[in-house]
Amino acid sequence: MALNKLIPIVALFVIGCGQPTKKSVEQDRIPEPDVRIRLEGQKAMIDSSRMKKNLLTKVYARVHDQPTPVEVRDLKWPKDIDDVYNIWYTPDTQIICFGAYPFSQTGDWDMGLTHYFDSNGNTFAFERTTSFYNSLCTDDLAIEQIVTYYHNEAMVDSVYVFTDVKGNSLESDSCEFPYDFPYRIYTNANDVLRNVGITTR
Numbered sequence: 001m002a003l004n005k006l007i008p009i010v011a012l013f014v015i016g017c018g019q020p021t022k023k024s025v026e027q028d029r030i031p032e033p034d035v036r037i038r039l040e041g042q043k044a045m046i047d048s049s050r051m052k053k054n055l056l057t058k059v060y061a062r063v064h065d066q067p068t069p070v071e072v073r074d075l076k077w078p079k080d081i082d083d084v085y086n087i088w089y090t091p092d093t094q095i096i097c098f099g100a101y102p103f104s105q106t107g108d109w110d111m112g113l114t115h116y117f118d119s120n121g122n123t124f125a126f127e128r129t130t131s132f133y134n135s136l137c138t139d140d141l142a143i144e145q146i147v148t149y150y151h152n153e154a155m156v157d158s159v160y161v162f163t164d165v166k167g168n169s170l171e172s173d174s175c176e177f178p179y180d181f182p183y184r185i186y187t188n189a190n191d192v193l194r195n196v197g198i199t200t201r
Contacts, residue, residue, distance in 0.1 A: 036157040039149040043116050043125045046088070046097050055096070056089040060198055068197040085196060095121065095189045100196070102181070108133045109179040121189040125149050130179055137175040138164040144177075153187055 049055050060069035064080035072078075081103050088097040100113040109132035116125040128146045135142035143165065148158040162170045186192045193200065 035151045036149055039124050039151065039156070042118070043127075043147075043149075046116055050088055050097065056091065056093070058087045058089070058200070060085040060087070060196075062196070083196075085198065087198070087200065094119070095193075095200070098189065098192050104179070111179060111181075113183055115186060115189070115192055117189045122153075123150055123185065123187055123189075126185045128183065132177070132179050134178055135170070135175045137170050141165045142170055142175060144172075148185070 046055075059072040061072050061078055061081045062069045062083040062085070063078045064082055069083070069085055070078060072084075083103060084101040086097075086099040086101070087095055088099075089095055096117050098115045098117070102111050102113075104110060109130060111128070111130045114127045114129075115123050116127075118124045126148050129144070131141045131143045133141060141164065143161075143163050145161045146158065149156050162172050162175075164170055184195070186195065
């Protein structure tokens with residue numbers, strides 16, 4: 001199941017028949033003050049752990065004309081790569097992040113499509129980051145970043161940043177986007193792995 005990029009999805013929940021305690025009722029009535037702040041913090045912690053290499057990582061490559069990706073071991077890369085996939089795990093082997101990196105044959109652009117998962121394996125954030133030439137609005141690389149946050153499968157917020165390599169803002173209306181391919185945002189880690197054809201266990 002894919003999360004809609006523009007229209008939030010309404011999730012259906014089934015409540016058990018047991019009588020709730022007074023404490024649980026009070027907790028249910030207290031709204032979370034800012035879900036976005038919590039989700040942004042979760043994402044930042046995962047990004048920090050990735051940068052510090054505190055997570056277990058597996059790397060896969062989709063090879064041209066092969067039905068499923070192959071695991072890359074000891075930096076022995078296959079030929080004719082179409083996509084690269086990184087999976088980040090906690091020490092107890094829970095998947096908390098999945099990155100897909102389409103391979104640019106021309107080298108004119110680089111793209112990362114990253115899902116972030118909560119402790120239940122559900123997507124709580126998605127990031128698409130692309131750097132590319134030939135934008136017509138800067139002579140150097142243009143860098144586009146889109147981050148969306150989800151709670152109970154509904155999008156709660158999104159952030160869009162478009163700059164040159166020096167951090168100066170660019171106007172998307174005056175630019176060309178030669179890499180602008182369709183992509184999907186999935187609701188959970190299992191959906192992502194099933195879609196790309198990776199079996200981790």
